[in-house]
Amino acid sequence: MSKTRHVSVxxxxxxxxxxxxxxxxxxxxxxxxxxxxxxxxxxxTPGGRVVxxxxxxxxxxxxxxxxxxxxxxxxxxxxxxLVTVGRNFSRIRETLGSLGxxxxxxxxxxxxxxxxxxxxxxxxxxxxxxxxxxxxxxPRTELTAERVVNGYDESRLVRILREYGDEPKARKxxxxxxxxxxxxxFRTTTDxxxxxxxxxxxxxxxxxxIHPATRTFQGIRIEVNGELAAIxxxxxEAVPLLRKGGRIAVITFHSGEDALVKRIFGEMAKGxxxxxxxxxxxxxxxxLLRLGxxxxxxxxxxxxxxxxxxxxxxxxxxxxx
Numbered sequence: 001m002s003k004t005r006h007v008s009v010x011x012x013x014x015x016x017x018x019x020x021x022x023x024x025x026x027x028x029x030x031x032x033x034x035x036x037x038x039x040x041x042x043x044x045t046p047g048g049r050v051v052x053x054x055x056x057x058x059x060x061x062x063x064x065x066x067x068x069x070x071x072x073x074x075x076x077x078x079x080x081x082l083v084t085v086g087r088n089f090s091r092i093r094e095t096l097g098s099l100g101x102x103x104x105x106x107x108x109x110x111x112x113x114x115x116x117x118x119x120x121x122x123x124x125x126x127x128x129x130x131x132x133x134x135x136x137x138x139p140r141t142e143l144t145a146e147r148v149v150n151g152y153d154e155s156r157l158v159r160i161l162r163e164y165g166d167e168p169k170a171r172k173x174x175x176x177x178x179x180x181x182x183x184x185x186f187r188t189t190t191d192x193x194x195x196x197x198x199x200x201x202x203x204x205x206x207x208x209x210i211h212p213a214t215r216t217f218q219g220i221r222i223e224v225n226g227e228l229a230a231i232x233x234x235x236x237e238a239v240p241l242l243r244k245g246g247r248i249a250v251i252t253f254h255s256g257e258d259a260l261v262k263r264i265f266g267e268m269a270k271g272x273x274x275x276x277x278x279x280x281x282x283x284x285x286x287x288l289l290r291l292g293x294x295x296x297x298x299x300x301x302x303x304x305x306x307x308x309x310x311x312x313x314x315x316x317x318x319x320x321x
Contacts, residue, residue, distance in 0.1 A: 008035025009310040017249040017317040023047035024105035029089035034063035049081045055138040057086040090233040110251040127193035127213040135224045149186045165219025242320035249317035292317035
């Protein structure tokens with residue numbers, strides 16, 4: 001298993017936001033390349049532990065393989081301070097319960113895909129390399145990008161590209177996909193990226209700053225992996241698992257993801273929801289969270305210069321009350 005090529009985004013900012021202490025129980029809901037997990041381990045050990053989730057078991061194998069050359073990871077693995085779980089983060093409550101963990105001091109989630117996944121042609125995530133139209137984070141699931149592109153009707157494709165991809169040309173691209181597949185089905189990432197790119201004029205492409213297929217691939221990937229539904233399930237399960245004073249930090253890369261996190265954090269930070277005309281509270285609702293920042297944290301100019309994939313990252317965090 002090759003060494004990770006992934007560079008963790010907002011590494012220091014995200015782990016700092018968790019306010020970790022020696023002896024804490026922390027959860028990294030998205031192991032990926034393992035940068036956040038390693039930093040969390042360095043702060044909670046000795047005496048603490050990190051439970052790291054990843055639906056992609058190859059990511060876990062790659063990270064554990066690094067233990068031979070990484071003293072922090074090697075010692076944590078040997079002493080049981082590191083627990084890895086090959087499951088989607090949306091099953092956090094069930095999984096922690098099976099490990100005998102009723103509460104956690106901190107939870108971190110980075111909803112971006114790792115460079116190891118994006119740069120592997122066989123996974124079908126990238127429009128820059130030819131590969132099968134797959135895009136599954138967990139290869140045990142059934143829905144693939146090929147099934148979406150060849151099987152969804154035009155209105156459904158438009159919705160995915162518009163809502164999940166923020167693609168202004170969603171209708172034109174969906175129409176081009178329907179037209180192309182009537183002649184022959186899509187099989188590869190190149191088939192799809194070339195069809196999408198043809199929907200943009202040369203002048204439009206020069207002024208975009210990103211590949212024309214970027215938003216389309218993003219929208220289809222989110223659909224294939226049910227990402228927004230999984231994020232909502234995760235947030236609603238993770239927050240009640242936090243001890244009082246425990247923190248949750250979330251990194252998003254897409255406007256729909258950030259809007260979802262903002263909405264759920266906002267709901268959980270609300271107390272009484274009685275109508276203003278009521279003389280006293282009768283709902284008894286208490287806030288679960290205190291928001292960490294009024295808006296969000298973004299990468300520094302230095303980080304985005306070194307890692308262009310960090311450019312759209314946003315960090316939000318909150319504390320359990």
